[in-house]
Amino acid sequence: MKVSNKHSKIIAGATKVFAKKGFFNARISDIAREAKVADGTIYLYFNNKFDILISVFEEEIGNLIKQVNKLLAAEDDPRKMLEIFARKHLTVMKKNKNLAEVIQIELRQSAKLVKDYRNNRFSEYINIISFIIELGQEQNIYRISINPCIAKRAFFGALDEISRIWTVGTTTGFTVEEITQQILEIFLCGILEPEASFSYTIN
Amino acid sequence: MKVSNKHSKIIAGATKVFAKKGFFNARISDIAREAKVADGTIYLYFNNKFDILISVFEEEIGNLIKQVNKLLAAEDDPRKMLEIFARKHLTVMKKNKNLAEVIQIELRQSAKLVKDYRNNRFSEYINIISFIIELGQEQNIYRISINPCIAKRAFFGALDEISRIWTVGTTTGFTVEEITQQILEIFLCGILEPEASFSYTIN
Amino acid sequence: MKVSNKHSKIIAGATKVFAKKGFFNARISDIAREAKVADGTIYLYFNNKFDILISVFEEEIGNLIKQVNKLLAAEDDPRKMLEIFARKHLTVMKKNKNLAEVIQIELRQSAKLVKDYRNNRFSEYINIISFIIELGQEQNIYRISINPCIAKRAFFGALDEISRIWTVGTTTGFTVEEITQQILEIFLCGILEPEASFSYTIN
Amino acid sequence: MKVSNKHSKIIAGATKVFAKKGFFNARISDIAREAKVADGTIYLYFNNKFDILISVFEEEIGNLIKQVNKLLAAEDDPRKMLEIFARKHLTVMKKNKNLAEVIQIELRQSAKLVKDYRNNRFSEYINIISFIIELGQEQNIYRISINPCIAKRAFFGALDEISRIWTVGTTTGFTVEEITQQILEIFLCGILEPEASFSYTIN
């Protein structure tokens, strides 16, 4: 399982450095220093700087997927499952600001650099959302009119944007729980007063 | 209207280049070529490369704000207003892929580089959403339990993440209208089957 | 006599700017601003940046030569003449720090740039010293063993090096008169106690 | 002894290039080529271009100080000491034209750039002169009326200006020994015919 001690030290160092400075401002020597290895050593484990970035994702998001899946395995109510996903995502992002920034910033960069990179681990991650929605639709709990492909992006986008309040130095002191409640309320029930919905049709 | 011919040519060129290559991969000479000016000319109008990025935001988002506000002025139903915001945002992002990418990618980078940059024009933009929500709450159309500050981020995040399907080379052929409908349905009514909501309480 | 108003304004501006920033750190636009003309105007009066430097010398040292010669014309004792030269040089350098710096710094630079430039006005200036010495030798006042060509450099070098106490921010508060006295004493009588000279032969 | 092979190669290369082209006209790539290292290597040993200049001084003048002090240690007649200083200075400047030019030209530039730089090694060097003079005054060999602080500048300035005959392409074929004799004669005895001094008082 453990590929190499140095390998993981470099991944850890890179995650920290990318988060602090961003991919382009990160220096190989920064990562080497953080990982306590020589600059050249990094090239024994990675092809180039960008390869490190990809690996950081693979690693960190892989962990996230594993954790989320484990939690979801113990639950079968699609409503609870969505709640679990939101809470876990927000919790991890708040705790591991490094990862949060790496995802928020670098994922977008890398999507540009390696056009279809997102198909990999990251897609796997947000497809958990559409899987939950489809599950709910099969159980007649989620509306059939909802497009899971659009909804998964909306849900992830909402979580992602919100979790930025912890990475940027904003001081709005929302707790994970408050946000989870709000997000769930919005996504499950919408923001409309029940009575107000009668007097409105989209478009 | 035109402050300076060169100024706006550079802004336009920079928007295009930043979108295509990203801020860090963009070369001043790329922008100059795109804008059909000499490299040095750029420094008559901007202090440095980063200043160009900031200006692109100020300019483009300023336009967006102006357009959105104009549309909203003719409407007073908070539900329609949210719809208008979503449709306009998506329409612009689909049409002006350059701007879309610049916002999606670079805004996040610059948030890191200039810690509190987002307070400027961008905040102004997404505060339109919270304004609409608060308006709806006063009219008893939007639930008072919804926190506008969280909801605005959720709404923008959803739009932003979804609009990436046009910038990344995904081939999901959703139209602006389809997405607008879906987003509105999700945000106004939630994804829950009406009956399902009785059997569920968050957390 | 007056070539042009702009011409002399540029010379004056350049003298000031060269002194403050040095030739290489001086910008044409600095000179233009100082002279209150447009950048392009400078090129109506001078071929290039270096040409301005040369002109500043020609002008300023020309003035100096004129003034010194005028003073010397009224004196025929070679001892007094040397004194007059020293006093005038030091007085001008102390008062006109701009010129002092330009001579001290730029003259040396320009000597490199235009290899034989020093033959012009500057040589004319320090040849006044050798002229005085030769005059004194003819009158049997200055020792015939003194080589005027070496002595002129020694004398000018001494004055030049000393006058740097005013341009660099040293705070040794010597007056022009004190220095003139010392220089004259050294050069006319040497630093040796009269009795000590008997017990010593060079080399 | 050798701190680093590259370090001293760069110093040597820089000394040569600065002398040939002057600090501002010298290109980092010139120095690199001269030192037979890559451009980037220079920045492993120096912070920036100006730092190289400073280092050249520190190094070269340090050597000079060491050599002069060594020679002076074997002598205790202040007259001979001054002679030794002059001869050594001129000898080194004639042989090492690179150093001569660097001192003559760049020292003055750098004095401007780093206002109080001269306090360092260079001051140490010319303070040797005032030390010798003070020593002579204590022994009643040099006149007490001579101000060592002015005299040291006069003496150094004279040597410096004279040594320019070797750096600028002048063709006056003076030998080091001729000049040393002249300088010593001037500074020790003055240029006045002994009898002439009776009929003259300064000012």
Add this chain to the structure above:
DNA sequence: GATGAATGAGGCTTCATTCAT
């Protein structure tokens, strides 16, 4: 003559990557 916006060549410096040890 005068202007100053525009030009574009070129330098200093950085840093990903290599390679001799």
Add this chain to the structure above:
DNA sequence: AATGAATGAAGCCTCATTCAT
């Protein structure tokens, strides 16, 4: 495998000079 000194390509930016007005 590990090191880190060395490399050198390439970018941001400056600024002397030009030229259309």
